[in-house]
Amino acid sequence: MRLDSTDKQLINLYQRDLPVCERPYLEMSRQLGISEGEVIDRLQTLQSRQVVSRVGPVFEHRRAGASLLAAVAAPEEQIDLVAARINRAPGVNHNYAREHTYNLWFVMTAPDEDTLDERLDELEHQLRLPMLRLPMVEGYHIDLGFDIDWEALS
């Protein structure tokens, strides 16, 4: 994925602390030395190229609602099928295959704990596979975005 230095600077500077004011892209444009319209165009392009998924607030999930990491051990030959069933369940926002007996790992969210438990019970029943439910006990990492190592990527 080729990005020019302005794109890289945009990503380096604005994974956090996006200005909260009437015209945030104007303020960003002054910092970057380009026009407000160009900031918006670049963000649109980065989104359409899937480099940036959104310009977002990232919600603190323990305050925003309920969420839980879960895993199932799917038979290898059925893994795509099981993954598709998991994706059809409400509230699934991450779902990865990983190299382990527990080979499908997903995060489910819901507005509250009861709804989350009901959804997980329903899914476990549908899949007929035992499910590891691994709620967060404590978080040690403060999400400040991720310093991109452009050199390692080039």
Next chain:
Amino acid sequence: MNTSMDYLAVVPRLPDQGRISAWGLLRLRQRLEQGLPLTARPWQTLAEQTGLTEQEVLTAVDHWQAQGLIKRLGLVVKHRTLGYTANAMVVWNVPDRWVSSVGEAIAGAPFVTLCYQRPRRLPDWPYNLFCMIHGVDRHRVLSQLDDLITDKHLETFPHAVLFSTKAYRQRGARYVSPD
């Protein structure tokens, strides 16, 4: 199924909410989960979409940031597209009395993107500390992990490395928005 009424409970009232509509705040939270509009006045756009005023939207967002409901406001990068194709979940079995201090030590490494304590599920799952390492290739991730083990003195804790082989879904959380 939930009625949308249940979702109101997850939108905390603002301290001086006054006449700001609770429904408007709910709609604002739903819209914000999709990301900020790319318009010259994105908060005004959100105001039009939610029936609030631009000032009310800004007040709510300031408050949600201050109270920690919004933990970060900015670009959400898709590491995989950029070339961070190796993603390892590294899990550790650390005695409970040490897990917090080991967790904080691991979280301090620059290439660690997440670090959480989670319950063990014995006998199947003995691991209680999870961290994520995003890297450009497997080799590099494994050498970062070696450095981490040496630097933080983690040699005695059993661990497993679960590389991801496929992303079936990766998107922002939608707590209050319909799927």
